[in-house]
Amino acid sequence: MLGVHPGVLVVLVLLISAFISPVLDQFKFKRFSIFAIGVSGIVFALSIITILRVNSLGVEYYHFGGWTPDKGIEFIFGELEALMLLLVSGMFFVVYIYNQKKIRAEISKHLRGWYFTLAFMLQASLSGLILTNDLFNMFVFIEISALTTVALISINENRDTVFASIKYLFLTAVGSSSVLFSIGLIYLLTGYLNMDLAGMELIELAGMYPAASSMAMLFMFFGLAMKSALFPLHIWLPDAYYSAPTISTAIMAGIVGKAYIVVFIKVFYKVLSINFFEQTNLANITVIMAGIAIIFGSLFAIGQTKIKRMLAYSSVAQIGYIFLGIALATESGLTGGILHIINHSIIKTLLFLTVGVIIIYTGAENIIDFQGAGRKYPFTMILFSLSALAMVGIPPLNGFMSKWTIAMGTLEAEKPLYLVIIILSSLLNGVYYLPIIIQSFFGGDEELGYNWEFKRLGFKIILPLITLAALILLIGIFPSYPINYINRIVFSLIS
Amino acid sequence: MIDIVVHPNIYYFASIVLFLIGFYILLTHPNLIKKVIGLNVMDSAIFFFFVAVGFVSDGGSPIVEAGSEALTVNPVPSGLMLTGIVVSVSVTAFALAIIIKVYQHYGTINVEEIYVVRSEREC
Amino acid sequence: MINLFHFVLILTLIVVVISVAKIKDLLSAVILFAVYNLIMSLLWQQMRAPDVAITEAALGAGVTTVLLVAAISKTGRLEK
Amino acid sequence: MKFRDTIVSIITRFMLPFITLFGLYLIVHVHLSPGGGFSGGTVVGAGFVLLSLTYGISMQERKFSHRTSTLIESGGALIYIILGISAFIYGQPFLSNLPIFPAGTPGRLFSGGFIALLNIAIGVKVASTIVALFDSLGGEDLH
Incomplete structure (x- = not known):
C-alpha cells in the first residue's frame, strides 16, 4: 500500500499554503512573494522527483483513503501526467520569481494575501486536474480552477475586469454544467466514475446505447472546448486576457488553458475514445473547427490595436493547432499536439512577461507605441522578438518543431488541406x-536615447525571462529528447 | 392509491426539460440576476438527473441499520451531489458579488445596456 | 410503476420554473425560485436521497435566496 | 440599524438556540443520519445571518468578527488536511482512517472512525464561510 507519493504532496503542499496565506495575512505578514517562491520551488522539486520516479518505476496509482478504484478517488502518475505536472509547476515557479516589486504594484496592497491564496488554490486545482483519474473529482477541480481564475481576473476592480469576469464566469459555468451532465450520463451507462473502468465499459456499451453515449460525448466536448477556448467558444478569452493584471494573464495564457487540454486528451483518449473516433464524426468536426480556429484567430489578431488583445487572439489560433494535432489521432499529430502544449506554454508566457515589463515600465498598451521600443529596451525586445519568431515558426526555434510535427500528422492522416492551412497561418502570424x-x-522617433535597462529590471525579473528564452532555444535545437519522451506517451494513448 | 402508468424514464425526461428551461432563461434574459437563476435551474436539473440515476423504485433510504439487508437506493450519486450543490452555491455567490460590482461600474445589470455603455466609451 | 406524488411534484416543478422564466419582477422570481428549490428538495426526499434534500433545503432554498435578495436590494428590482 | 420589529426580534431570540443546535446535530451525527458538514454548517451559519438580519451587523460583529471568521475558515480547512495527512504516519494513503480512531459499534455516536471529526472541521469552515459571504455581499444594508 502506497503511503506518501511526491505527486500527492504537490497538491497537499499547495492546499496547505493556500489556507495558511489568509491566516498569515491576518497577522500582518508582508513577504508573500518570497513565501510563494519558496512554496512553488518546493512544488517544482516535488514534480521533478515525480517525473524521475515515473521514469524508473512506471505508471503508479494512488488511492485516497485506501478505497478501491471502483469506489474511491484515484490519482494516476503516468508519463503524460508527470510531464504536464512538471510544466505547470515550472511555469508557476518562473512566474512567481518574475513577480517583483514593480510588477506587484498592479495589485493593491491589501489584496496580496488573498491573491496568493487564489494562486495557490489555482495551482493545486490544476495539478489535481492533471493527476486525477476520477471523473467527478475532475469536475470538482475544474470548478475550483474556474472560480479562482475568475477571481484572479477581477482582482483589480475596474470596468473592464468586472465585465470580463462576469462573461467568463457565465460561460465557464455553462461549460462546467455540461461536463457534469456528461459525467452523469457516463455514470448512468457504466456505473463507474473511474476513467479507466468507465472507458473499458463504454467500449462495449457504446454500441448498445448509441444515443446516450454520444450525448455524453457531445456535452463533454462542449464543456471542455468552452474551457480551453476552441474557436467559436473563445469569446471570453480576449476580454479576460486583456483586462487581467500581467501576472494573471501570464498564468492564464500559459497554464490554465493547457490543463484543460490535458483533461481533454485524457477523457477523449481514455473514456470516450470509441465514440469520439469511431462511432461519430466528432473527431473530423474537431479537425475542421481547429482549422477554422487557426485561420480566424490569426485574422482577428491582425486587426487588433492593443498588444495584449493581439496576443490573446494569437492564443486562439495556437489552441487551434493543439486541437488539430489531438483530433487527427495519428502518431505525429498527437505528438505535435502535446509538444505544442509545452511550446506554446513557454512561448506565450515569455511573450506576456516581456510585454508586461514594457507595459508596466512605459505604459505602452497599443501596438503603435512599440515603435522605437527596441532601441530603448533592447534586451526586452530581443527576447520578445525571439518568442514572436518562435510563435511564427522560424526553424531553429521550438515553435517550428511542433508545427512541423503537426504538419507531418496531417500528411499521415491524408488531409493535405490542413498542411496548407498551417503554412497560411504561419504567414499570417x-x-x-x-x-x-x-x-x-x-x-519611430530617431531621437530616443539608447537606454540599456538591465539595471532597472533587476536580476529577479531577468532570470525568468532568460530561462524561458533558453528553453525555447533548447527545445528548438535539441527536439529529439522531448519528442522521444512524448512518443512513449502517444504510444500508450493510441494503443 | 391510483395507479397511473407512466414510463419510469419520466425522471430523466423531467430533468432534461428543466435543464432546457434553465438554459432558455440563461440565454434569452438580458438581466444578469435572471441569468444566475437560470444557471441555478440548470444545475439543479443536473442534480435531479444524478439523483434519478441512483433511484431504485422500491428502495429505502441508504441508512443502514445494524443487521438489516433491505434494498436501498444507490447512495453514491446523492453523495456526489452534495459537492455539486455546494459548488453551485459558491458559483452563485461569486456571480452575485461580481454583478453588484458591475452595477456599481455601469449603473445597470442589463447585458444589452452594458454593451451600449461600453461601445459609447470606445467611440 | 411510478408514484403519483412524484409525478405531481415534477409537474409543479415545471410549472414553477416556467413562471420563474416569465415573471418580470425579480423579487417575485427569486421567491418563486425558492419555492422551486423547496419542491425539488421535497422530491429528492421522496426519492430517498435525504442527504441531498437537507443540503438543497439549506443551501439552495435558504442561502441562495438570501444572497439573491441581497443582490437585488443593491441593484434594482425590475427587469428591464 | 433603522428599524426593529418586536415580533421578529423575540422570535429570533427564541429560535436561534434551536437553529444552532439543529445544525450541530446535523454535523455531529453525520455518520448515522442524513446531514453532514456542509448542510449542518450552513444551518449554523444561517443562524448567524438571522442574528445580523434582526439585530444589525454590529451585533454580529461583536459575536463573530471578520477576522475571527477568516481564522476559523482557514483553520477548519487546515484541520481537515492535517487529519488527512496524519494517515501518512501509519504508512496509509491520504485520508485513510487511523487505528487510533476505532470503528465502534454501528449506530452509536462514537463510531465511524474520524468521519465525524472531518465533518466538524468542514462544518466550522462552512458556517464561517456563510457568514463571511453574507457580510461581503453587503448584508449591512439589509436589516
Whole structure:
C-alpha cells in the first residue's frame, strides 16, 4: 500500500499554503512573494522527483483513503501526467520569481494575501486536474480552477475586469454544467466514475446505447472546448486576457488553458475514445473547427490595436493547432499536439512577461507605441522578438518543431488541406508579429536615447525571462529528447 | 392509491426539460440576476438527473441499520451531489458579488445596456 | 410503476420554473425560485436521497435566496 | 440599524438556540443520519445571518468578527488536511482512517472512525464561510 507519493504532496503542499496565506495575512505578514517562491520551488522539486520516479518505476496509482478504484478517488502518475505536472509547476515557479516589486504594484496592497491564496488554490486545482483519474473529482477541480481564475481576473476592480469576469464566469459555468451532465450520463451507462473502468465499459456499451453515449460525448466536448477556448467558444478569452493584471494573464495564457487540454486528451483518449473516433464524426468536426480556429484567430489578431488583445487572439489560433494535432489521432499529430502544449506554454508566457515589463515600465498598451521600443529596451525586445519568431515558426526555434510535427500528422492522416492551412497561418502570424519587431528596432522617433535597462529590471525579473528564452532555444535545437519522451506517451494513448 | 402508468424514464425526461428551461432563461434574459437563476435551474436539473440515476423504485433510504439487508437506493450519486450543490452555491455567490460590482461600474445589470455603455466609451 | 406524488411534484416543478422564466419582477422570481428549490428538495426526499434534500433545503432554498435578495436590494428590482 | 420589529426580534431570540443546535446535530451525527458538514454548517451559519438580519451587523460583529471568521475558515480547512495527512504516519494513503480512531459499534455516536471529526472541521469552515459571504455581499444594508 502506497503511503506518501511526491505527486500527492504537490497538491497537499499547495492546499496547505493556500489556507495558511489568509491566516498569515491576518497577522500582518508582508513577504508573500518570497513565501510563494519558496512554496512553488518546493512544488517544482516535488514534480521533478515525480517525473524521475515515473521514469524508473512506471505508471503508479494512488488511492485516497485506501478505497478501491471502483469506489474511491484515484490519482494516476503516468508519463503524460508527470510531464504536464512538471510544466505547470515550472511555469508557476518562473512566474512567481518574475513577480517583483514593480510588477506587484498592479495589485493593491491589501489584496496580496488573498491573491496568493487564489494562486495557490489555482495551482493545486490544476495539478489535481492533471493527476486525477476520477471523473467527478475532475469536475470538482475544474470548478475550483474556474472560480479562482475568475477571481484572479477581477482582482483589480475596474470596468473592464468586472465585465470580463462576469462573461467568463457565465460561460465557464455553462461549460462546467455540461461536463457534469456528461459525467452523469457516463455514470448512468457504466456505473463507474473511474476513467479507466468507465472507458473499458463504454467500449462495449457504446454500441448498445448509441444515443446516450454520444450525448455524453457531445456535452463533454462542449464543456471542455468552452474551457480551453476552441474557436467559436473563445469569446471570453480576449476580454479576460486583456483586462487581467500581467501576472494573471501570464498564468492564464500559459497554464490554465493547457490543463484543460490535458483533461481533454485524457477523457477523449481514455473514456470516450470509441465514440469520439469511431462511432461519430466528432473527431473530423474537431479537425475542421481547429482549422477554422487557426485561420480566424490569426485574422482577428491582425486587426487588433492593443498588444495584449493581439496576443490573446494569437492564443486562439495556437489552441487551434493543439486541437488539430489531438483530433487527427495519428502518431505525429498527437505528438505535435502535446509538444505544442509545452511550446506554446513557454512561448506565450515569455511573450506576456516581456510585454508586461514594457507595459508596466512605459505604459505602452497599443501596438503603435512599440515603435522605437527596441532601441530603448533592447534586451526586452530581443527576447520578445525571439518568442514572436518562435510563435511564427522560424526553424531553429521550438515553435517550428511542433508545427512541423503537426504538419507531418496531417500528411499521415491524408488531409493535405490542413498542411496548407498551417503554412497560411504561419504567414499570417508573420504579418502581425514581424511589423512589431521591425518597427520597434528601426521605426519611430530617431531621437530616443539608447537606454540599456538591465539595471532597472533587476536580476529577479531577468532570470525568468532568460530561462524561458533558453528553453525555447533548447527545445528548438535539441527536439529529439522531448519528442522521444512524448512518443512513449502517444504510444500508450493510441494503443 | 391510483395507479397511473407512466414510463419510469419520466425522471430523466423531467430533468432534461428543466435543464432546457434553465438554459432558455440563461440565454434569452438580458438581466444578469435572471441569468444566475437560470444557471441555478440548470444545475439543479443536473442534480435531479444524478439523483434519478441512483433511484431504485422500491428502495429505502441508504441508512443502514445494524443487521438489516433491505434494498436501498444507490447512495453514491446523492453523495456526489452534495459537492455539486455546494459548488453551485459558491458559483452563485461569486456571480452575485461580481454583478453588484458591475452595477456599481455601469449603473445597470442589463447585458444589452452594458454593451451600449461600453461601445459609447470606445467611440 | 411510478408514484403519483412524484409525478405531481415534477409537474409543479415545471410549472414553477416556467413562471420563474416569465415573471418580470425579480423579487417575485427569486421567491418563486425558492419555492422551486423547496419542491425539488421535497422530491429528492421522496426519492430517498435525504442527504441531498437537507443540503438543497439549506443551501439552495435558504442561502441562495438570501444572497439573491441581497443582490437585488443593491441593484434594482425590475427587469428591464 | 433603522428599524426593529418586536415580533421578529423575540422570535429570533427564541429560535436561534434551536437553529444552532439543529445544525450541530446535523454535523455531529453525520455518520448515522442524513446531514453532514456542509448542510449542518450552513444551518449554523444561517443562524448567524438571522442574528445580523434582526439585530444589525454590529451585533454580529461583536459575536463573530471578520477576522475571527477568516481564522476559523482557514483553520477548519487546515484541520481537515492535517487529519488527512496524519494517515501518512501509519504508512496509509491520504485520508485513510487511523487505528487510533476505532470503528465502534454501528449506530452509536462514537463510531465511524474520524468521519465525524472531518465533518466538524468542514462544518466550522462552512458556517464561517456563510457568514463571511453574507457580510461581503453587503448584508449591512439589509436589516
